[in-house]
Amino acid sequence: MGPKTEGSIDLTGGPVWHARALWRRVHLWKPFRKNVENFLASWPVHSRELLLIGPSAGWCLPEKFLRGFSIVHAMDPDPFAAVLFRLNHPRARIGAWQRADFFVEGDAFLNRHPGAAVLFCNVLGQRRYVNRDIESVENEMRQIKLRLRGRDWASFHDLLSGFGEASSEIKVLKSALDQATLLSSLDLSGEWLDHLTGNVFARSQTRQIIPWRFAPGRVHLVEAGYVNA
């Protein structure tokens, strides 16, 4: 899911992503999808209105979770996402679908739905492909919790990715772990891409690490956590 050219938002979704997801989600991604489903089922969310940020076609989102909301709104710049999402989740009650960039139009979207819970759907770890300024991305990630203050929100996002094999077992962390310790605790080594999402959650927050076998020999360590208002 790496970038093809610099700085374009459609690098993180689009036809290549959909073709891969259609193919891989049935077998290769099945354990990851199950772990995401369990994570979302464990989120004690109070609002009945949900905003999805970067849901794509919801290839890894469980319909049962979506059906728990009386209305689900979404923001994703991918022109194919809305129609494919409706095909994948015919029973979800979908409201507004905005084709836009959260880092440009996100605050207006949030303000239009002041009581809604928010789920970042494996999107924050893609930001570094679009904004090449590392410090600025790290700052954007730190700001997320401030922008979402007063709401129930959750995110699952790439933390690290690289070559290797990992078991599909999740790892629950009571607080943030430095990357080297995390990798060695999973018996992983070598060069890993830092997705700059290490400060999305407060360091003292409980989170889980979901190893995602993205392709044979390629692993993404996905960090998942929630914050309740």
Ligand SMILES: C[S@@+](CC[C@H](N)C(=O)[O-])C[C@H]1O[C@@H](n2cnc3c(N)ncnc32)[C@H](O)[C@@H]1O
């Ligand atoms: C990895 S895919 C998400 C996959 C999704 N969890 C699923 O189940 O299919 C990332 C999605 O985030 C979207 N995206 C990337 N940057 C975004 C941004 N700044 N604001 C909103 N959506 C964004 C992309 O268009 C893409 O659809």
